[in-house]
Amino acid sequence: MSFEAVLPDDELWVGEMRGLLVQGRRVLIVRTDDAVCAYADRCAHLGVPLSQGKLEGGVITCSAHHYQYDARTGRGINPESVRLEAFPVRIEGGRIEVDVEATLEASA
Numbered sequence: 762m763s764f765e766a767v768l769p770d771d772e773l774w775v776g777e778m779r780g781l782l783v784q785g786r787r788v789l790i791v792r793t794d795d796a797v798c799a800y801a802d803r804c805a806h807l808g809v810p811l812s813q814g815k816l817e818g819g820v821i822t823c824s825a826h827h828y829q830y831d832a833r834t835g836r837g838i839n840p841e842s843v844r845l846e847a848f849p850v851r852i853e854g855g856r857i858e859v860d861v862e863a864t865l866e867a868s869a
């Protein structure tokens with residue numbers, strides 16, 4: 762595991778998401794009501810950065826063709842057959858840290 766600080770914890774509010782470059786990878790950081798999650802910032806359809814889309818009601822919607830994902834799990838909502846690559850996240854010393862070398866399995 763190799764966590765890297767990417768953002769002060771207080772700079773990402775509930776309902777916000779942000780696209781960042783972490784170790785050369787585009788990463789999407791999302792804060793939902795109960796968690797901070799990190800995903801590869803690329804839509805499973807054609808790879809458009811999801812940070813250009815919107816986050817509403819716990820749903821990430823791609824700006825290009827409106828694929829939708831559950832912000833808490835990265836699982837596809839429409840269509841259900843896709844999912845985002847998820848990375849481990851932790852909050853340490855007031856900073857959001859992400860490990861882009863590890864990939865999480867999407868939660869059930």
Ligand code: FES
Binds near residue numbers: 805827828
């Ligand atoms: S690239 Fe995201 S829906 Fe097509």
